[in-house]
Amino acid sequence: MPDLIISELTKTFQTKVAVNHLNMQIPANKFIAFLGPNGAGKSTTVGMLTGLTQPTSGQITLGDLTPETLAYRQQIGVVFQYGVLDEQLTVRQNLKLRASMYPNVQQSWLDRIIHDLGLTSLLDQRYGTLSGGQRRRVDISRAMINRPKLLILDEPSTGLDIQTRTVIWQVIHQLRKELKMTVILTTHYLEEAEDADYVYVIDHGEVIAADSVAQLKHEYAQVEMTLCSPSPETLLTNLQQDGYAAQLEEDKVTLTVPDAQTSIDTLVKYRKLISQFDSHEGDMNTIFLALTGKEIR
Numbered sequence: 001m002p003d004l005i006i007s008e009l010t011k012t013f014q015t016k017v018a019v020n021h022l023n024m025q026i027p028a029n030k031f032i033a034f035l036g037p038n039g040a041g042k043s044t045t046v047g048m049l050t051g052l053t054q055p056t057s058g059q060i061t062l063g064d065l066t067p068e069t070l071a072y073r074q075q076i077g078v079v080f081q082y083g084v085l086d087e088q089l090t091v092r093q094n095l096k097l098r099a100s101m102y103p104n105v106q107q108s109w110l111d112r113i114i115h116d117l118g119l120t121s122l123l124d125q126r127y128g129t130l131s132g133g134q135r136r137r138v139d140i141s142r143a144m145i146n147r148p149k150l151l152i153l154d155e156p157s158t159g160l161d162i163q164t165r166t167v168i169w170q171v172i173h174q175l176r177k178e179l180k181m182t183v184i185l186t187t188h189y190l191e192e193a194e195d196a197d198y199v200y201v202i203d204h205g206e207v208i209a210a211d212s213v214a215q216l217k218h219e220y221a222q223v224e225m226t227l228c229s230p231s232p233e234t235l236l237t238n239l240q241q242d243g244y245a246a247q248l249e250e251d252k253v254t255l256t257v258p259d260a261q262t263s264i265d266t267l268v269k270y271r272k273l274i275s276q277f278d279s280h281e282g283d284m285n286t287i288f289l290a291l292t293g294k295e296i297r
């Protein structure tokens, strides 16, 4: 698959700028996360990537193709936030109907995704009667029918239990390898973004940071330290006098330092006052907090 190129993509609703001059170049066979809070502009971007929402300005190209063409749409699969299948039809009827919209869908492929997503026993049940997790598994199988080169998942895990999430991600990662598929995921689940090859952090319709998870952590996530002490007040006072923004939380002293080396230096310097410690790099939430000054959820 050629790179997916998004240039100066903008969407305005009346006076609201939902997506503001987005620029991205997404290579084939990568797992990309769009991480942002409610209202950041993720779904609007997905709408434009699927050709359902017309951009106010800017372009999306996949090689020679643009989202309004049939050829582009035949290369993508989409899992929308809300199901798009017919509630009155059974799972089997819905999948058959969808398969008939693409040329050359082999029954063996359909059987494979039905099996992998654990849908065999649900085939004759009406879609409208399925549980949230069951629906989502059907939605994903629908998106996979045409063996997409680009799979777009708009908050696929919202409201799902951990077992369903695990199954879904195992199947997606396996199919991604087999089909050399690019996956774009929008999420505010930080754990999901941690698995991505590359993360775009989006807020107010703009990309505020874009990098690998490792690099984002290196740049924005500080090291969080928790120190146990026989005399925590003394340790706290000493740290504060030396300019650390340390706090006392339930008899433990907590502080953040810029990097692992500073954390080691701190442990050595105050070793006589420290009985135990925990020190770890911040997660995606710390990164989001560092970038925007607010929690992601």
Ligand SMILES: Nc1ncnc2c1ncn2[C@@H]1O[C@H](COP(=O)(O)OP(=O)(O)OP(=O)(O)O)[C@@H](O)[C@H]1O
Binding pocket: 013, 016, 017, 018, 036, 037, 038, 039, 040, 041, 042, 043, 044, 045, 188
């Ligand atoms: N059809 C519309 N008319 C007016 N405003 C809209 C429309 N669609 C989206 N918006 C606004 O655009 C902004 C971005 O919305 P969008 O749904 O893209 O965010 P999101 O990042 O997907 O959020 P969430 O995580 O809650 O799904 C929001 O302020 C939203 O209210």
